[in-house]
Amino acid sequence: MTHAPGKYADFERLRERAVALRRQGLSLRQIRDELKIFNNDILNQLVKGEPPPAWTKRPRAKDDLRERARELRLQGWTYDQIQVELGCSKSSISLWVRDLPKPERRDPTEQAKLAARKRWEHELAVREDARQRTKRRAAEEVGQLSERELFLLGVGLYWAEGTKDKPHARRERVTFVNSDPNMIRVFLAWLDLLEVDRSHITYRVMIHESADIEAAETYWAEITEAHRDSFGKTTVKRHNPKTVRKNTGDEYRGCLVLTVQRSAELYRRIEGWWSGIVAHAEARLR
Numbered sequence: 001m002t003h004a005p006g007k008y009a010d011f012e013r014l015r016e017r018a019v020a021l022r023r024q025g026l027s028l029r030q031i032r033d034e035l036k037i038f039n040n041d042i043l044n045q046l047v048k049g050e051p052p053p054a055w056t057k058r059p060r061a062k063d064d065l066r067e068r069a070r071e072l073r074l075q076g077w078t079y080d081q082i083q084v085e086l087g088c089s090k091s092s093i094s095l096w097v098r099d100l101p102k103p104e105r106r107d108p109t110e111q112a113k114l115a116a117r118k119r120w121e122h123e124l125a126v127r128e129d130a131r132q133r134t135k136r137r138a139a140e141e142v143g144q145l146s147e148r149e150l151f152l153l154g155v156g157l158y159w160a161e162g163t164k165d166k167p168h169a170r171r172e173r174v175t176f177v178n179s180d181p182n183m184i185r186v187f188l189a190w191l192d193l194l195e196v197d198r199s200h201i202t203y204r205v206m207i208h209e210s211a212d213i214e215a216a217e218t219y220w221a222e223i224t225e226a227h228r229d230s231f232g233k234t235t236v237k238r239h240n241p242k243t244v245r246k247n248t249g250d251e252y253r254g255c256l257v258l259t260v261q262r263s264a265e266l267y268r269r270i271e272g273w274w275s276g277i278v279a280h281a282e283a284r285l286r
Contacts, residue, residue: 011046018046025053066096076103147193154190155273157183165267174263174270177206179255181223187258188224200261204232207254210239216253224256 014035021031028043037043065086072082079090086093145153161183163175176187191201203226207216213234221228235257260266 015046018043019050022047022050022053027053065092069093069096070100073097073100073103078103150190150193152277154187154193155270155277157187157190158270159274161187162270165271172264172267174260174267176258177255179253181253184220184223184256184258191260194266196260196266198226199230200263201226202230202232202259202261204235204257204259205254206235206237206257208237208239208252211252211254212250219253220256224258 014037017035018031018037021034026034028047031047032038032043035046037046065088069082069086069088069092072085073093077085079093082088082093082097083090158174158176161176161178163171163173163177165171176184178184178187188201192198203220203224205213205217205220207213213236217228217231217234221231
């Protein structure tokens with residue numbers, strides 16, 4: 001192949017510039033735009049023998065996408081479904097999976113059900129995101145609790161979940177029962193505020209016999225940061241086959257019973273504090 005002297009000299013000057021740009025780390029597209037060479041054959045000739053920069057090579061992330069696309073195709077997914085799931089183009093998907101067998105065509109009813117399920121899953125995700133945003137905003141609204149606020153909160157918490165004295169059964173002892181670890185934490189913080197010595201608190205787990213009792217005991221010991229010696233014998237509830245229980249599974253830890261020893265005086269004060277709160281609430285209703 002022969003070139004006119006001027007054209008050959010122009011080609012060599014262009015090649016020198018193209019090689020220099022290539023060695024600076026530019027891609028073919030960047031060299032094309034820089035030199036205004038829009039003929040791919042000429043562009044490839046200009047950089048012939050120069051390896052492409054490392055950053056232009058296909059990253060591992062794309063290999064992972066390719067493998068995932070092939071997995072989904074083998075499961076019977078369509079190009080449209082894979083595109084939505086992975087966020088890549090159909091042309092790329094076609095290159096990656098074209099050697100795989102085509103999925104069997106689903107009947108329209110099955111396709112409609114699948115589409116409806118996908119829409120519902122999306123709707124559930126949107127709802128859950130909104131739910132979590134509301135919870136986060138509400139938590140921020142609480143801010144810092146003052147000692148008085150924690151004091152009043154603890155009184156209400158105890159009167160809702162603690163044992164109460166009855167005329168027919170004197171129980172002037174502070175005992176709190178709950179399955180929510182955060183309720184237990186708040187209650188302990190309240191007792192600390194009242195300067196109740198932790199050594200005066202005993203603990204006992206109540207749980208169904210079908211649960212992992214040892215794991216539950218360890219769990220509550222970690223929640224309370226209490227020594228296992230302060231735990232009494234676990235109360236095991238026998239299973240009634242006539243009832244359908246929902247509190248099952250690995251997350252089921254039973255209830256924790258906290259008892260403050262020699263706490264009759266404290267119980268009377270709690271009852272008095274609660275009476276004061278009720279009196280002020282009633283006054284606001286008048």
